[in-house]
Amino acid sequence: MSLLDRPSVRLRPEIIALPAYRQGQPADASAFKLSSNENPFGPLPGVIEAVAAETAYNRYPDASALALRERLAKKFSLDVDQVHIGSGSVALLAQLILAAAGPGDEVLYSWRSFEAYPSLVTVAGATSVRVANRADHGHDLPEMAAAIGDNTRVVIVCSPNNPTGTIVTKDEFEAFMAVVPTDLLVILDEAYIEFVTEADAVNGPPLLARYPNLVVLRTFSKAYGLAGLRVGYALGAVDILNAARSTAIPLSVTAQAAAAAIASLKAERELLDRVRLLATRRDAAWQVMTSQGWNIPAPQGNFLWLPTGAETTSVAEALGTAGLVVRPFAAEGIRISIGEEQAVATLLLLSADLVDALPADHPARQIG
Numbered sequence: 001m002s003l004l005d006r007p008s009v010r011l012r013p014e015i016i017a018l019p020a021y022r023q024g025q026p027a028d029a030s031a032f033k034l035s036s037n038e039n040p041f042g043p044l045p046g047v048i049e050a051v052a053a054e055t056a057y058n059r060y061p062d063a064s065a066l067a068l069r070e071r072l073a074k075k076f077s078l079d080v081d082q083v084h085i086g087s088g089s090v091a092l093l094a095q096l097i098l099a100a101a102g103p104g105d106e107v108l109y110s111w112r113s114f115e116a117y118p119s120l121v122t123v124a125g126a127t128s129v130r131v132a133n134r135a136d137h138g139h140d141l142p143e144m145a146a147a148i149g150d151n152t153r154v155v156i157v158c159s160p161n162n163p164t165g166t167i168v169t170k171d172e173f174e175a176f177m178a179v180v181p182t183d184l185l186v187i188l189d190e191a192y193i194e195f196v197t198e199a200d201a202v203n204g205p206p207l208l209a210r211y212p213n214l215v216v217l218r219t220f221s222k223a224y225g226l227a228g229l230r231v232g233y234a235l236g237a238v239d240i241l242n243a244a245r246s247t248a249i250p251l252s253v254t255a256q257a258a259a260a261a262i263a264s265l266k267a268e269r270e271l272l273d274r275v276r277l278l279a280t281r282r283d284a285a286w287q288v289m290t291s292q293g294w295n296i297p298a299p300q301g302n303f304l305w306l307p308t309g310a311e312t313t314s315v316a317e318a319l320g321t322a323g324l325v326v327r328p329f330a331a332e333g334i335r336i337s338i339g340e341e342q343a344v345a346t347l348l349l350l351s352a353d354l355v356d357a358l359p360a361d362h363p364a365r366q367i368g
């Protein structure tokens with residue numbers, strides 16, 4: 001060990017052991033970045049002007065982003081204190097986990113799901129408990145309910161699930177909530193809800209009145225195309241959100257981010273047009289790939305999941321060579337964001353050969 005490798009100070013071993021945060025790979029100018037589920041469209045009409053009008057850079061922002069909370073409270077028919085704004089919904093996840101779980105406590109979630117969950121739990125000092133996704137890549141809610149124990153403090157349900165794109169149905173969710181202890185915090189992560197087209201999918205906000213232990217998380221990063229400004233929101237009971245406020249780093253939501261979010265909410269019609277276009281592009285891509293012989297879950301976010309297993313690295317490399325930067329999860333699968341039209345066209349040109357090159361009994365291939 002060289003002098004430089006030697007630890008300089010005593011750090012928490014579980015923090016040192018965390019994998020460094022891996023952002024979706026950047027793409028050079030000739031490639032398409034399909035690795036972070038970003039929106040291929042720029043800001044909605046009115047956003048650039050609203051941000052430009054916020055010029056008091058010498059002042060701290062309104063700590064609670066009241067104007068944005070008022071707007072969201074109205075949209076969801078909630079009290080303004082039932083809305084909490086964060087610098088991205090990942091910040092809200094961190095706050096809620098810190099508020100509810102510490103050393104000795106467990107946070108339960110389906111796996112594979114959003115990459116941020118394990119490290120946020122570890123940072124809180126709590127322990128992750130993972131329940132395997134079903135064979136169809138969806139959450140196994142009965143198994144999750146069975147895994148709840150005396151030490152469980154938080155359950156995270158992700159619908160549509162990142163990276164598999166599957167939804168939890170309303171019936172599945174309600175059956176789950178019926179058996180979950182009423183003093184256990186359930187977080188429903190709806191980062192991709194705007195892209196959902198399946199009628200029986202769960203939709204969190206109308207359920208809040210029935211389940212006081214439920215908090216719904218949403219974001220402006222995906223459908224609204226504001227990933228770069230960092231703004232998301234939590235909806236739920238005031239006492240839970242107040243606890244999250246207590247664990248938050250104060251003043252993290254800038255006035256510019258709040259103004260952009262408000263302007264985006266005002267452009268609802270344009271938002272719906274874009275979302276519809278991306279969902280149509282997504283469904284068309286899924287249909288073509290299915291007809292090519294792929295066995296991939298019906299996508300409900302703005303991305304596809306290819307369960308390429310042992311072939312993940314080689315398939316991701318082939319896509320990369322063709323100018324598509326995707327998100328591989330070694331030995332599991334590949335997540336591909338629905339981006340520009342040309343990016344999807346390139347994918348569909350390649351995907352026929354890629355599926356034919358998989359072993360005959362590969363799970364990402366249809367049987368027969």
Ligand SMILES: *Cc1c(COP(=O)(O)O)cnc(C)c1O
Nearest residue numbers: 088089090114162191219221232
């Ligand atoms: C992208 C994403 C988020 C939110 O990201 P922010 O940019 O922090 O709002 C939350 N949950 C899931 C599952 C996501 O994929």
